[in-house]
Every structure is written in structure tokens, then in C-alpha cells.
Amino acid sequence: MSDFWVFGYGSLMWNPGFDHLRSEQALLRGAHRALCVYSWVHRGTQEKPGLVFGLDNGGACHGIAYQVSESIWPQTLEYLRAREQTTMVYKEHWHNIELTGGEKVEALVYMVDHGHAQYAGALPLEKQLDIVTGAVGKSGANPEYVINTAAHLQEMGIPDTGLAWLAERLNGKSGT
Numbered sequence: 696m697s698d699f700w701v702f703g704y705g706s707l708m709w710n711p712g713f714d715h716l717r718s719e720q721a722l723l724r725g726a727h728r729a730l731c732v733y734s735w736v737h738r739g740t741q742e743k744p745g746l747v748f749g750l751d752n753g754g755a756c757h758g759i760a761y762q763v764s765e766s767i768w769p770q771t772l773e774y775l776r777a778r779e780q781t782t783m784v785y786k787e788h789w790h791n792i793e794l795t796g797g798e799k800v801e802a803l804v805y806m807v808d809h810g811h812a813q814y815a816g817a818l819p820l821e822k823q824l825d826i827v828t829g830a831v832g833k834s835g836a837n838p839e840y841v842i843n844t845a846a847h848l849q850e851m852g853i854p855d856t857g858l859a860w861l862a863e864r865l866n867g868k869s870g871t
Contacts, residue, residue: 699768700802701775702792704728704758705748706840709847712778713771715761720851721792726806727754728855730823730841733813736781737834745830745837746815746823748844749785749807757853760792760802772803779805784813820857824864838865 702723703711711718732749739745750756763771779785785805792802807814818826830837845862848855 698765699763699771700792700800701761701763701771702758702790702802702804703761704750704756704804705844706834707761708759708851709843711759711761713761713763713774714767715763718759718761720795720853721758721760721802723750723756723758723790723792723802723804725754725790726750726752726756726804728756728758729807729817730827730858730861731815731817732784732807733815733826734830734832734837735813736832738832738837738840739826739830740832743830744813744826745832745840746818746826747837747840749814750804751807751817757848757851759851760794760800775803775805782811782813784808784811820860824861827861827865841865 728748729751730746731751732747734745734747735741738747786808788804788806789801790804791799793799827837827841842862842865845858
């Protein structure tokens with residue numbers, strides 16, 4: 696067996712929480728990053744849900760791939776399942792991704808489950824803003840999560856106009 700790969704597209708990009716041999720930008724084809732999951736635990740509650748990212752069908756997603764040593768893979772997978780599968784809104788999938796240098800590897804990705812009660816689908820930006828504002832869960836404030844993800848994508852040179860629009864308003868810089 697060889698090393699394993701994990702694809703991060705939301706908070707895993709700026710807070711992986713597990714040891715890895717290396718990380719680099721990667722592209723996943725066939726799914727896109729979207730604020731399409733109602734957060735009942737990490738960034739909201741069932742009474743006042745927040746929104747977190749999911750990988751939804753179609754398009755492509757730039758993120759970060761983490762190479763994990765085979766020797767620590769069991770512990771890493773246990774950690775990821777505890778973090779990502781709290782309410783089982785994501786399904787584990789293995790997908791081919793392309794690293795920045797062109798190398799193709801198979802990586803573990805967490806895809807949103809369309810049949811789960813927490814699947815929000817494609818919401819208008821204004822609705823996303825209303826939901827995110829004021830939502831707080833055990834991992835912190837929902838606006839912080841959105842702002843951190845937007846900032847990390849910007850640092851990586853990955854454009855996301857919808858997310859940038861949300862982050863600007865959450866930062867109070869709307870100018871309107």
C-alpha cells in the first residue's frame with residue numbers, strides 16, 4: 696500500500712487538524728464548492744442553523760490535497776470521520792484529483808448527501824447571508840468560517856465571486 700490523499704475544499708484548507716507529509720493545490724472535476732449544507736453542530740444549531748460548504752454535483756473545485764502517510768492513515772481517517780460525519784450529511788467518496796504539477800492521485804473527498812435533511816441546495820446569496828449572519832456552533836461563529844474560507848481562496852489565487860460578495864458583507868465592507 697502507499698500513502699493516502701485527502702481533498703480539502705472548506706475549513707480543511709485552513710484548518711486540516713491532522714498530520715500530513717505535504718499539501719498542494721489540487722483540482723477536483725465533477726463537483727463544485729457550495730454553501731449548501733445547513734450546519735446543526737459546527738457553525739449553527741438545529742434551532743438556528745448556519746451554512747457550511749459541501750461538494751455538490753457538477754463543475755470543478757480548486758482546493759488543497761493532503762498526502763497522509765500510510766502509517767497514520769487509520770488515525771487520520773478516524774479523525775476525519777469524527778469531524779466530517781457528525782450528522783452523516785456527507786458521503787465519503789474516492790475521486791481522482793489533479794495536483795498543481797499535473798500529477799493525478801486518488802483522494803478521499805466528502806460529498807454532500809442530497810437526501811439528507813441538512814442539504815440546503817442552491818440558495819440565493821442574500822439568503823445565504825441571512826442564514827450565516829448570527830449563526831454559531833461548537834466550532835465557532837458561522838461568519839468567521841465563511842470569511843476564513845474566502846480569505847484562504849483569495850490567498851491561493853482562486854476566484855469565487857459569490858463567496859467574496861458574502862465575505863465582504865460579513866466583514867461590514869459592503870459600501871451600500
